[in-house]
Amino acid sequence: MKFGLSKSVKGMAAAAAALTLVLTGCGSSQQAAKVGTAEDPVTIRFAWWGNDSRAKTTMEVIKAFEAANPTIKVQGENTEYSSYWDKMATQIAGGTTPDVFAMSGAYPGEYASRGVLLDLDKVKEQIDTSKFAEGTVDLGKIDGKQYTLTAGVNSMSMVIDPKVFEAAGVALPNDETWTWEDYARIAAEITQKSPSGTFGTTPMANDSFLAVWARQNGESLYTDDGKKMGISENTLTRWFELNKKLTDTGAAPSASQVVEDGSAQPEMTLMGQGKQGMKISWSNQMTSYSGAPLVMMKLPGESKQPGAWLRSSMEYAISSKSSQPKEAALFINYLVNNLDAAKLIKSDRGMPANTDLKAAITPLLKETQQKEAAYLDRIAELDVEAPKPFPAGSSATMEVLNRYNTDVLFGKISPRDAAKGLISEVNQNLA
Structure with missing residues (x-):
């Protein structure tokens, strides 16, 4: 099936801790239920994360929606990703949850388990998913209920800088056949043949990437019941060993440089x-790194047993306490199905799941964004089923993973002990 045819660790940890304490299903709209008119419209609140560019574009979309729906006003609320989840947790605890809000990663599972999210089947008359690519609607299902709707899809990828390869005299890899051993070898060769300060790659500590690694090894990051990690100690140990090998061989910079690079804005990495010659990255982030002609490839090992899947880069949800759920649903429908909105948003939130919109905006995309669209088609052709949404209790996994990986890179703990510690700590969170 062709898809085209059918952010700081500390902040995230704080948000996860706050989430555990306050997500009790509380929260409500600021406004009593009413029927809007052009003279006295209903007001709904919409919260999302992102930079100033995304905020500007989103406000343009909001204005267009309001012009088409004069009985509804939308109050936009933009927050940087590093503080977004802290802010959401505070609002939920204080009963000021936005009517519509953006989500990603493990948070839908956390919020749904505590009754914060509206079952979107209750507003299915207002949301049309008939043009969504196969499987993309199900990305928002948790325990059989539709709690979110994808704003766009992306996938794990390997971003390549051909100029770095060329300057080092290293041939580009064949992403249909290369392995993780090839990746480490090529990265070390690039560093050796490049000027000081240029490296082959940097390790990436991300739970979604770890899920790909697990799937390539015939395992899953979490068990089907979401009660514990599904990845084995041996498979996790090999992942830590790979990251340590990259820094030990010079394929990647020092541990301190890796930490610094991981917290930098994309353009400053x-x-x-x-x-840098290669970087494991979300597909929709490639345009954020540089204006240079970068290339997007499949991760090593995908030809043997694919692990990457089409994933929601951002999701939309409605508060279960919203007094205006139908108006909120109409707004989401506009975001995911309206051509004018799509022409403004383009691929900023990932490629549209609505295949008609994807086809319509592809000619409008920059060259790098068109490369992303083509890459997602390749991932879709693998026909790999998406894993279940990350379970409740897993929102802290990213912080735990980064902490253990950093300790491994600095030589404070062995890869085997890191694997044991990570599994134990995450299992406690899931329990």
């Missing part, structure tokens, strides 16, 4: 500065 080594990849963004043209000083």
